[in-house]
Amino acid sequence: MKVKKSGKQFAVIGLGRFGSSMAVSLYKMGYDVLAIDNDLKKVQDFSNDFTHVVQANSTDENALRELGILNFDVVIVAIGEDIESNIMTTLQLKEIGVKYIVAMARTPLQMKVLEKIGADRVVAPEHDMAQRVAYNLVSTNVMDYIELSDEFSIAETTLPKAFIGKTLIEANLRAKYNINVVAIKRGRHLIVSPMPSEKFHENDVIVVVGDNNGINGLESLE
Known part of the structure; x- marks a missing residue:
């Protein structure tokens, strides 16, 4: 014991x-x-x-x-x-x-x-894991995906090229896609709850939470 x-x-x-x-x-x-x-x-x-x-x-x-x-x-x-x-x-x-x-x-x-x-x-671990694997298989950018409800999810995705060099406020993801950036992974550095003035860099990985349709729309960007 x-x-x-x-x-x-x-x-x-x-x-x-x-x-x-x-x-x-x-x-x-x-x-x-x-x-x-x-x-x-x-x-x-x-x-x-x-x-x-x-x-x-x-x-x-x-x-x-x-x-x-x-x-x-x-x-x-x-x-x-x-x-x-x-x-x-x-x-x-x-x-x-x-x-x-x-x-x-x-x-x-x-x-x-x-x-x-x-x-x-x-x-439902088997259902959740199957869903995550399926989403990763059909997506070229999303690295991980967890469905929180029928409408909302959290996803880890590579930064679309369209946002490189822009600040968080300039990207305006909340208004355009109804999603929030909760973290930015930059190499080995993790920026949690980034400030609106934080500028995106090439090769950034972002962790977002929000509307499933918005996440899908973000994923479709180049």
Whole structure:
């Protein structure tokens, strides 16, 4: 058992690819992580990787209470293949009063069900990754793309030649494309929340957030 670290406490239920990656990332960032799985072999495989790793049936309310699940700030339900267990675990967590529940969905229907039963946030990692890869394949300029909603996204894209030498205010991206530049990557230097007077350089990479149509319009520029 490892020594508890500082900050928020997270519980991750399900040690498949998504769950284990999430737990590892949180633990490396310095957070206290309880990892739970019904598969003893997975529990043994990860026994030295997190603060606590336990075998438990997450659909059992008593088992969850005995683990002190209510003490955790965020509980992530990362059960992938067993959709019934995923939904039942989320429902149990909601009913016993867990503060914040993040649930993983594999299908649009599962996502709707999880939202209906009270998950605070539903993520669909396979869908999101497929969408990002597809967008990158059809785009020559966009380096990364994350859809935030049906209307808004965040994208990392090479600077269109039309804006080289212009300041942020001269480019007027907010008015023309309904997008905001949140960062400029210039070689190894990252300019976060650039000033309106910041001038774009050749080979700049910009990180923008805003309207999907605007991002598509920006991407079509030479």
